Amino acid sequence: MELTPDVLRTFVAAAQAGNFTQAAKQINISQSAVSLQMRKLEEDLGKPLFNRLTRGVQLTANGETLLKYARRLLLLHDKALASLSEPNLKGLIRLGAVEDYTDLHFPGILKRFSERYPLIQVDLLCDISEVLLKMFYSGKLDLCLRNAEGVEPGGVILREEPLIWVSSTEAEPEKRSPLPIAVFNNCIYRRWTEKVLKNEHIKFRVAYSSPSVSGVLAAVKAGLAVAPMGASINVSGLRVLPEDTLPALPSAVVTMHQAHTRKDSPLATLAQYITEEFRSMPLTGEGPCTQ
Known part of the structure; x- marks a missing residue:
């Protein structure tokens, strides 16, 4: 039994995608090849690595263990090749x-x-x-x-990014009427935000707009407006509004x-x-x- 880089790369792609079809697209092989490689890998190891679900696959405990080692092995493999042939x-x-x-x-x-x-x-x-x-x-x-x-x-879907409402830690613009919002120029966040507020009959005004995250956040940090942001945002000086403060926003698909x-x-x-x-x-x- 050998854990070759090609097989490990297929395994990591399948584990991350949660779907053999998406994994196949990432590594440019057929879906049947991914399925065959993973079945052979499980047979060689004598342990199930995936739970087959209706809409994809999910790692078992054994699969989670192998994933940790597979990532390390591939990193070392790639570094070794790079140091010898590609720098x-x-x-x-x-x-x-x-x-x-x-x-x-x-x-x-x-x-x-x-x-x-x-x-x-x-x-x-x-x-x-x-x-x-x-x-x-x-x-x-x-x-x-x-x-x-x-x-x-x-496009390849990398993840879904929930949107949240953020405000300043120093003020409460979410309590004002009409609601002041800071949004990006001509982007889906703005369209979604305005649609959600209109559907809920919440009066609002676009207080600030900018093509950049830093521009929008400047207004938010100053306490002048609230804004929709991706949930993974990592910026100090912000306060995530409780879910019952304003209407829920949809999730973006990171592609x-x-x-x-x-x-x-x-x-x-x-x-x-x-x-x-x-x-x-x-x-x-x-x-x-x-x-």
């Missing part, structure tokens, strides 16, 4: 991402990528989801990480698009690191927002 690769990767996640998650992703490919230049562009998708389809981005309303053609015209290893590696980071995120934020 001198040069090139450019154009990465677009919504600003919501860059401060919290991308330092670790980029550090890990730089250790493997120190000479690859990464251009990181932050913008709203609609702009990023247009740039990707026009060939101006190699990778695109955005918030979507649902499943999109060609990644990868240019299939490029087959190079650095691009695939960066996409893999982003996938692993977002699939390992908790379902709700654990940042320093205070209740």
